[in-house]
Amino acid sequence: MSKVTGAEILIKSLVEEGVKHIFGYPGGSVIPLADKMFGNKDITFHLTRHEQGAVHAADGYARATGEVGVCVATSGPGATNLVTGIATAHMDSIPIVAITGQVKCALIGNDAFQEADMVGITRPITKHNYLVKDVNELAKVVKEAFHIARTGRPGPVLIDLPVDVQLQQAEFRYPKTVDLKGYKPTYKGHIGQIKKLAKTMTRSKKPLIYAGGGIVLSDGANVEITKLARKMEIPVTTTMMGLGAFPGDDPLSLGMLGMHGTAYANLAVQEADLIIAVGARFDDRVTGRIDTFAPNATIAHIDIDPSSVSKNVSVDIPIIGDARLVLKELNAHARKGDYAAWRGKIAEWKRDFPLKYKNDDKLRPQYIIEQICEITKDKDVIIATEVGQNQMWAAQHYTYTKPRTWISSGGLGTMGFGFPAAIGAQVGKPDHIVFDIAGDGSIQMNIQELAMAVIEKIPVKIAILNNGYLGMVRQWQELFYDKRYAWTVLSEKAATVCPDFVKLAESYGAKGIRISEKKNVKKAIKEALKEKGPVIMDFIIEREENVFPMVPAGETISNMLHGLA
Numbered sequence: 001m002s003k004v005t006g007a008e009i010l011i012k013s014l015v016e017e018g019v020k021h022i023f024g025y026p027g028g029s030v031i032p033l034a035d036k037m038f039g040n041k042d043i044t045f046h047l048t049r050h051e052q053g054a055v056h057a058a059d060g061y062a063r064a065t066g067e068v069g070v071c072v073a074t075s076g077p078g079a080t081n082l083v084t085g086i087a088t089a090h091m092d093s094i095p096i097v098a099i100t101g102q103v104k105c106a107l108i109g110n111d112a113f114q115e116a117d118m119v120g121i122t123r124p125i126t127k128h129n130y131l132v133k134d135v136n137e138l139a140k141v142v143k144e145a146f147h148i149a150r151t152g153r154p155g156p157v158l159i160d161l162p163v164d165v166q167l168q169q170a171e172f173r174y175p176k177t178v179d180l181k182g183y184k185p186t187y188k189g190h191i192g193q194i195k196k197l198a199k200t201m202t203r204s205k206k207p208l209i210y211a212g213g214g215i216v217l218s219d220g221a222n223v224e225i226t227k228l229a230r231k232m233e234i235p236v237t238t239t240m241m242g243l244g245a246f247p248g249d250d251p252l253s254l255g256m257l258g259m260h261g262t263a264y265a266n267l268a269v270q271e272a273d274l275i276i277a278v279g280a281r282f283d284d285r286v287t288g289r290i291d292t293f294a295p296n297a298t299i300a301h302i303d304i305d306p307s308s309v310s311k312n313v314s315v316d317i318p319i320i321g322d323a324r325l326v327l328k329e330l331n332a333h334a335r336k337g338d339y340a341a342w343r344g345k346i347a348e349w350k351r352d353f354p355l356k357y358k359n360d361d362k363l364r365p366q367y368i369i370e371q372i373c374e375i376t377k378d379k380d381v382i383i384a385t386e387v388g389q390n391q392m393w394a395a396q397h398y399t400y401t402k403p404r405t406w407i408s409s410g411g412l413g414t415m416g417f418g419f420p421a422a423i424g425a426q427v428g429k430p431d432h433i434v435f436d437i438a439g440d441g442s443i444q445m446n447i448q449e450l451a452m453a454v455i456e457k458i459p460v461k462i463a464i465l466n467n468g469y470l471g472m473v474r475q476w477q478e479l480f481y482d483k484r485y486a487w488t489v490l491s492e493k494a495a496t497v498c499p500d501f502v503k504l505a506e507s508y509g510a511k512g513i514r515i516s517e518k519k520n521v522k523k524a525i526k527e528a529l530k531e532k533g534p535v536i537m538d539f540i541i542e543r544e545e546n547v548f549p550m551v552p553a554g555e556t557i558s559n560m561l562h563g564l565a
C-alpha cells in the first residue's frame with residue numbers, strides 16, 4: 001500500500017466518518033492540512049472570520065443535525081480562540097471534534113512561536129483529548145475521537161496535530177472498530193429499577209415529568225416521552241435545553257421550569273410527589289435553593305451519565321441508560337394511576353398565573369417573538385439565540401414542538417454563540433428557516449460572521465431585540481441594585497443606536513431593516529423571510545422591559561417575582 005501524508009490521512013479519516021462540513025480558520029500550523037483540502041469535493045470548508053465563530057458553527061451544526069460538528073484552528077492563538085466554544089459544547093453535551101494545529105514535535109514545550117498546550121488547557125472542558133505525535137496513530141485517533149464524541153453522554157473531543165506530523169507519511173488504514181478499555185457507556189437501564197419506577201408512578205398522586213436536553217440528544221427519546229406522558233396523562237415540564245423534547249402546544253405541557261420558567265411549572269415542582277427527571281442536570285437555574293427544591297417528591301432520575309445522578313439533588317430511583325431505550329422499557333411497564341385531581345390543580349394554576357406581559361401599543365420583545373412564532377409555525381424552523389433577556393423571551397414566547405429546533409447555550413450561557421451557531425444549523429439544515437434571536441450586546445460579539453454568511457449565501461435571519469442595554473444584567477441591577485446601571489449602558493437613548501445595525505448589515509452586503517413600531521413587526525418578518533441572504537432586523541424595543549416570572553438566584557421557588565400584578 002502506498003503512503004500518504006498525515007494531512008491526507010486526516011482528511012480521508014474525516015470522509016470515512018461522513019464529515020461533509022468543516023468550519024475553521026487557517027494559520028501556519030495547519031497549512032499542510034489546508035493544502036490537501038484544496039479542491040476537495042467531499043468536504044466543504046467554511047472560512048469563518050474568527051475561530052470562536054468556527055467552533056460555535058460546528059456546535060450549531062451538531063445540535064441541528066445530530067451529527068458530529070467539526071472545526072479547525074491553527075496552533076496558539078487560533079487554538080485558544082476555540083476554548084469558549086469547546087467549553088460551551090462540553091456544558092451542553094454536544095458532540096464536536098475540534099482539530100488544532102500544533103508546533104513541530106521537537107518544539108513542543110520550548111515556548112515556541114504560537115505554541116499553546118491545548119491538551120492541558122482543554123482537559124477540563126473536553127470529553128477527551130489527544131496530542132498525536134506519531135502519524136501511524138492518526139487514523140486510529142480520529143476513529144476514537146468520533147466514537148467518544150457521539151456515544152454515551154456526547155461531548156467535545158480535541159485532536160492536537162503537530163505540523164510535522166501532517167507532513168510525515170504512513171499507510172492509510174481506517175480501523176473498523178474501536179476498542180477503548182474502560183469506556184463502555186451503559187445504554188440499557190436496569191430492569192428492576194425501571195419496574196420500581198413504574199410501580200411508584202401508579203401509586204403516585206402528583207407525578208411530574210421533568211425533561212432535559214438529554215431527550216433531545218437521544219434521537220427518538222422525544223417520541224417515547226410523548227407516548228409516556230399522553231398514555232399516563234402526566235404533565236411535563238422541560239428545562240431550557242429540553243425545549244422541543246415534548247410538544248409545547250400539548251395540553252400536558254407546562255413549558256419551562258426554573259429561574260425564568262412558568263409559574264405553574266414551578267408550583268407543580270414544589271407540590272409534586274414524584275418527579276421523573278430524564279436527561280436533566282438539576283442545574284441551579286432550575287432548582288433555585290437546592291434544599292427547598294421539590295420538598296415532597298420521590299425523585300427518579302434517568303440519565304446516561306452516572307456521574308450526574310445524585311450530583312446536585314439526592315435521587316431515590318436512579319436509572320442509568322439511554323433516554324430512548326429506558327423510556328421505551330418504562331412505557332412497556334407503566335400503568336396509569338389516578339391523577340385527575342392533580343391535573344385539575346395544574347389547570348387552575350395555568351389559568352391563574354399565565355405567562356403575561358403588557359401587550360399595549362409599545363414595541364415589546366415578547367410580542368416580536370410571538371409574531372415570529374405565528375408567521376413560521378407551520379414551517380420547518382430553527383430558533384437559535386444569544387444569551388440574556390433575548391434568550392429567555394425566545395424560550396418563553398415561542399412554542400417549540402420538535403427536538404433540535406431550539407439552539408441555545410444553556411450550561412455556559414455564552415454571549416456571541418447564537419449567530420455562528422445559527423449559521424452552522426443552516427448549513428446542516430439548508431431547507432429550514434433559521435433565526436438568531438439576539439440582544440444588541442451579544443450580537444456584537446460575533447457579528448463578523450456576517451461576512452461568511454453573505455459570501456456563502458447562508459440566509460440566517462437575525463432579530464436583534466435592541467434595548468440599548470446589556471439587558472439581563474441591567475434587569476438584575478434594577479431589581480437588586482437600586483437601578484445603578486453600572487457597565488450595562490450600550491447606547492444612551494433607544495434611538496441612538498450604536499452601531500447602526502442597518503448600515504452594518506449593508507456594509508457586509510446583507511439586508512438591514514429597522515423596526516421601531518409595533519405595527520411594522522409582521523411586515524418586517526415577512527420581508528426578511530423573502531430575502532435569499534442573511535438579514536438583520538433591528539427591533540428598537542422598550543428599553544427597560546424585564547423577563548418575568550423570575551426566581552431570584554439562590555432563592556426558594558415560592559419567592560418567585562411575577563412582574564405584572
Ligand SMILES: Cc1ncc(C[n+]2csc(CCOP(=O)(O)OP(=O)(O)O)c2C)c(N)n1
Nearest residue numbers: 388389390413415439440441442470471472
Ligand atoms: C461571553 C459572556 N460575557 C458576559 C456574559 C454575562 N451576561 C449575561 S447576559 C448579559 C447581557 C446580554 O445583553 P444583550 O446581548 O444586549 O441581551 P439582552 O439581555 O439585552 O437581551 C451579559 C453581559 C455572558 N453571558 N457571556
